Amino acid sequence: MFKFIKRIFSKSSTPNESNYMVDIGSTEKICPYCSVSLTKFPGRKTKCKACENYIYVRTRPADMQRILVKEDELVRVEELWAIKNGTYEDFLYKRKKYDHEKELLRVKLNRDPTDIDIQLSLLQKELPVYSENGDWGLYRNAKMHIAKLLFKNKKYEAALKEYLEVQFIDLNGPNNALRINGAPSKALPPFSKDSAMIAPGVVYEIERTIKKLNRDIESIKDEFISCSEVLRKELKLPLSARAAWEKLRKHCEW
Ligand SMILES: [Zn+2]
Numbered sequence: 001m002f003k004f005i006k007r008i009f010s011k012s013s014t015p016n017e018s019n020y021m022v023d024i025g026s027t028e029k030i031c032p033y034c035s036v037s038l039t040k041f042p043g044r045k046t047k048c049k050a051c052e053n054y055i056y057v058r059t060r061p062a063d064m065q066r067i068l069v070k071e072d073e074l075v076r077v078e079e080l081w082a083i084k085n086g087t088y089e090d091f092l093y094k095r096k097k098y099d100h101e102k103e104l105l106r107v108k109l110n111r112d113p114t115d116i117d118i119q120l121s122l123l124q125k126e127l128p129v130y131s132e133n134g135d136w137g138l139y140r141n142a143k144m145h146i147a148k149l150l151f152k153n154k155k156y157e158a159a160l161k162e163y164l165e166v167q168f169i170d171l172n173g174p175n176n177a178l179r180i181n182g183a184p185s186k187a188l189p190p191f192s193k194d195s196a197m198i199a200p201g202v203v204y205e206i207e208r209t210i211k212k213l214n215r216d217i218e219s220i221k222d223e224f225i226s227c228s229e230v231l232r233k234e235l236k237l238p239l240s241a242r243a244a245w246e247k248l249r250k251h252c253e254w
Helices: 002-011 071-085 089-108 115-133 136-154 156-169 199-214 217-235 241-252
Strands: 054-059 066-068 178-179 183-184
Touching: 054 071, 066 071, 066 183, 071 089, 089 115, 089 199, 136 156, 136 199, 156 199, 156 217, 199 217, 199 241, 217 241
Parallel strands: none
Antiparallel strands: 054 066, 178 183
């Protein structure tokens, strides 16, 4: 399916290099919405004090200048980068998938979906594909992405559950399927001790979410063990939930 869609796009003309030489954004320290003068050139996403719109900071592919852009110009900047990097077909494919999901969600939710709604929905659909293919590293990464989006959306309970599950998967040592000439090989097991890890980034996110929820460690332990047991059965993971908790507890001194 992916190849088929890619083929359709490859028939359309891919813009050549000169197409990204587009003047977009402003290099001046002025708000791109209301043109008010800013005290300094922002280093990252900032809210304009005058009009309260979010100003975004990007690098312009044409001349590598730092520019200020409006929210609705972000996709255009992404597009220009894709043209410059030779990834325009991929960009179009992802864009089309995104827009399609947006339409599906609009009907389902009976409202305009947010960017986070769309990203979450797309990621949820990726999970069964990764598990079917035995790509447990990608599966784990998608779950981590889901957790971060839920946190961003202030859904802290749901985010915590995802982070704890990512931690449990990590302690089981997830591997991506090994393919030899495109065919899956059984040389690498789906989970192995060698790949097991406690990533500082995941621990940091778990602790940050616990603080937001004001939860104590005993209740976290119960939640970790119950959601890990479910996941263990579902994904046929080698490590028991209790053994995983002991490893985590020792590492973090909780
Ligand atoms: Zn403004």
